[in-house]
Amino acid sequence: MKVHSAHRRDLQNLDDVDPLSGMRDLFDMRKDHVFFNGNSLGPPPRSTGSRLQSVVRDQWRIDMNASWWKYEWLNLPRAVGDRIGGIIGAAAGQVVVAESTSVNLFKLLCGAVRAASARSQARTVILTDHDNFPSDLYIADGVARHFRPETTVRRVPTDSIVDHLGDDVAVVLLSHVDYRFGRLLPMREITARAHAAGALVLWDLSHSAGVVPIDADDIGIDLAVGCGYKYLNGGPGAPGYMYVSSRLLTDFEQPVTGWLGHAEPFDFEADYRPDPGIARLTTGCPPLLSLIALDEGVSVTSRADPRDVRAKSIALTEQFIALARTRLARFGVEVTGPTAAAERGSHVSLRYESAPRLAGELASRGFDVEVRPPDLLRFGLAPLYIRYVDVFDCVEAMEQLLDHIA
Amino acid sequence: MKVHSAHRRDLQNLDDVDPLSGMRDLFDMRKDHVFFNGNSLGPPPRSTGSRLQSVVRDQWRIDMNASWWKYEWLNLPRAVGDRIGGIIGAAAGQVVVAESTSVNLFKLLCGAVRAASARSQARTVILTDHDNFPSDLYIADGVARHFRPETTVRRVPTDSIVDHLGDDVAVVLLSHVDYRFGRLLPMREITARAHAAGALVLWDLSHSAGVVPIDADDIGIDLAVGCGYKYLNGGPGAPGYMYVSSRLLTDFEQPVTGWLGHAEPFDFEADYRPDPGIARLTTGCPPLLSLIALDEGVSVTSRADPRDVRAKSIALTEQFIALARTRLARFGVEVTGPTAAAERGSHVSLRYESAPRLAGELASRGFDVEVRPPDLLRFGLAPLYIRYVDVFDCVEAMEQLLDHIA
Structure with a gap:
């Protein structure tokens, strides 16, 4: 699929044979805009609005509080967790949905620091990428x-993470795909190195789940968090999710011990007793x-074959990079981030000195991109609804705008 | 309004002059059921379903991520917080909506324990009602x-809380209205006693906000949490809210320091710097x-005059208690909870040995009540949509059912 063409028709041909082309219709999107910021907030599936209406009108209104049992609302954090597990390569019972990515990360980090110190008092460092x-x-x-108080956070450059895996490291905290430049870290290799050094690993999958295949169980990662509203298209502020490997789950303790994490939430026992399974990570x-x-x-995201998604993600980013290099370099636009597809997630950032102005002009032409001040333009190339021609049209629009600006 | 009548017509007369009678139409409720469990999950306002549809179709779909600014979604946790502030007697800038009651309680308790120990190392006790x-x-x-690790939780009987206000108490944690028997604690008196003893007070308003007038600022409480889905009618699992008095806010630190609590969330500074205001309590x-x-x-709840709500709440509970005593005592049904209206919230519990069976029979007659095993039936008498005749009809149905059971 290594076609880097200057001709729109060639890209149209790629769309015509795209095995994911049908996915686009599952989303309710404006025809007059192309959203390259779906990696910040994915578009609504067509089914979302009507499902919400139905939940309000046919469940909440009719059965009120009994709906928690009758419609299995109570089980939904685990059921949706299992569906996300299907996307990230986790067997059932290891993923649960709750709160936000940051609250979930707090719970898992507290639990990880506790678990590590139980193994060795000397392990007090959270090692992360600065x-x-x-x-x-x-x-x-x-x-x-x-x-x-004995815990410290050590921030080091991305490339030296593995060099800092001393015997004081409790847990390594990394983003699978970097939020700015789209760099994709080698999860398998880093996890193996961390484990060899006796550390736990906690991956933030926010910018990878749904666009990069993840084999959580097969790789043997320990812990993960992720965001529901980017490539999972879960809506604004969608709750996040947590993965805790079944290897760790039985002894894993998190500090926000609310009733829904109790083994018997509705027995109202005097003392907290954590659920034996993944529900112990939940709170309210x-x-x-x-x-x-x-x-x-x-559910919509799960319908795509992850191999098709990854193949199209690579093709879209390669196409975008090639077109940007060919047509925009003369205006001082620089492609940032990894050059090798294997090291790239599904977004690409361009550096341009008047990034905010260019983004504004692009928006008026119907191309929504995100600015990371001062000089980055971030393009999320979500394979489920971005077409090859969208990439062509956007780069062409940029070229015209820059010609005019110059 | 002390009419305890055996005649349905007298209760109909009360409904006819009820200043809140118009509120009922703001909710989308089945005509064939009366929900006495609205204190577990309030019914949907008529406007909720269509507003959700509109947010999905006209905001999320059209403007995607830009909606956070364009439609002030980002400000909504504080804006709704301020509206809740109006209900609980808190001036603007002291209430914010986030996560769930339990997560919020965790944040406030951690902050309270920290604040108290800064005043005195000896204050290490969380004093609460067992x-x-x-x-x-x-x-x-x-x-x-x-x-x-130095913190301990001391659980004591409700009536001896004030006797345990030693100089080791960091924070007193109490529910304003007891979830089982509806007992309403004297917030002003207990707060004053706790303050005199040098302790902070954290009130859980879940079973009082929206039905019992609360003067948070006037009483001078320190901290509060509350639930959005009971008498505030915010929908299943609605996020909860936190109140932090402006007296404490500047120095108040909570441990779940995510980006939305940062003073400049979108500047992506290297280090956390809490928002100067109530947003520091938020995380993701x-x-x-x-x-x-x-x-x-x-918004719907705010439209009622709190004095009308309290007056009707008292009248409904008094009526219910009087009818239950008159007509159900002979079946062994016992009215539990406070006898004085001033000590009662807006729900009443009946004790009956076959409570689950009676609740089941009542449901088949269109009266939904909640069972607290083994032998409690809990009746939430929400003044915004429960009518006086509903109380009459429900007690009459119970009498008929018990006659049949007996």
Whole structure:
């Protein structure tokens, strides 16, 4: 599929044979815009609005509180978790949906630090990438500051992570795909190195799940969190998810011990007793309406073959990079991020000094992209609904705009 | 309004002059059922379903991620918080919506324990009622177990709380209205006693906000949490809310330090720097669709005059108790909970040995009540949509059913 063509017709031909072309119709999208920011918030599946209406009108209204049992709302955090498990290569019972990525990360990091110190008191370091997503860094710092005074956070450059795997490392915290430049880290290799050094590994899958195949169980990762509203199309502020390997689950303790994590939430026992399974990671009632929307997003996303998704993701990013290099370099636009497809997620960032202005002009032409100040334009190339011609049209529009600006 | 009549017509007369009678039409409810379990999950406002549809179709679909700014989604946790502030007597900027009651309680308790120990190292006790809602007890235990090893939780009988206000108490954690028997604690008196003893007070308003007038600022409470899906009618698993008095806010630190609590969430600074205001209590993206439903519920609830609500709540519970005593005592049905209206919230529990069976029979007659095993039937008398005749009809149905059972 290595066609880097200057001709729109060639890209149209790729769309015509795209095995994912039918997926696009499952989303309710404007015809007059192309959203290259679906990696910040994916578009609504067609089914989401009507499902929400139905939940309000036919379930909540009719059966009120009994709906939690009658329509299995109570089980939905685990059921949707299992469906996400299908996307990230996790067998049932290891993924659950709750709160937000950051709250979930807090729970897992606290549990990981505790588990590591039980193995060895000397393991007190959370090792992470200094370019990790800021909220992940803030949460790690919060755990160190508030949770266990002996914990420290060590931020190091991405490429030297494995060099810092000393016997003081409790847990390695990394994003599978970097939020800015789309760099995809070698999960299998890093996990193996961390395990060899006696550390746990916690992966943030927010920018990879749904576009990059993940074999959580096969690789043997320990812990993961991820976001529901990017490539899983779960809607604004969709709850996040947690993965805890069944190897760790029985002894895994998280500190936010609310009733829904109890083994018998409705027995109202005097003391907390964690659920034996993944529900021990939950705390309070899930935000059901948002969870319903996530269920729709995950269900739609699950219908695509992950191999097709990855193949198209690579083809889209390669195409975009080749076109941008060919047609935009003369305006000082620089393609950032990994050059090898194997090291790239599904978004590409361009560096351009007047990035905010260019993004504004692009939006007025119907191409929505995201600006990372001061000079980055981020293009999410979501294979389920971005077409090859969209890539062509967007680069062409940029060329015309830059010609005009220049 | 002290009419305890055996005649349905007298109750119909009360409905006819009820200043809240118009509120009922704002909810989308079945005509063939009366829900006395609205204190577990309030009914949907009529506007909720269509607002959700509109948010999906006209905002999310059209403007995607830009909706967070364009439609002020980002500000909604504070805006809805301020509206809840209006219901609980809190000036703007002290209430914010996030996650669930239990997660919020975790944040506030951690912050309270930290704040108290900064005042005095000797203050290490979370003092609470041993009949408090189990999740509140579990969370307190979780804070003690995981957060600060020197913290202990002291559970004492409700009536002896003020006797345990020693100089080792960091924070008093109480439910304003007891979830089982509807006992309403004297918030002003207990808060004053706790303050005199140098302790902070954290109130759980889940069973009072929306039915009992609360003067958070005037009383001078320190901290509060509450639930969005009971009397605030915010929908299943609606996010909860936190109140932090402006007296404490500047120095208040909570441990789950995610990006949305940052002073500049979108600047992606290297280090966490808490928002100067109430947003420091937030962590990750709010579950927007659930938050929209909460906004609708709170908006509808806010339209009632709190004095009318309290007056009707008292009248409904008095009526219910009088009718139950008169007509059900001979079957061994016992009215539990406070006898004085001033000590009662808006629900009443009856004790009956075959409570589950009676609840089942009542449901088949169109009266939905909640069972607290083994022998309690809980009746939520929500003044916004429960009518006086509903109370009459329900007690009459119970009498007929018990006659048949006996």
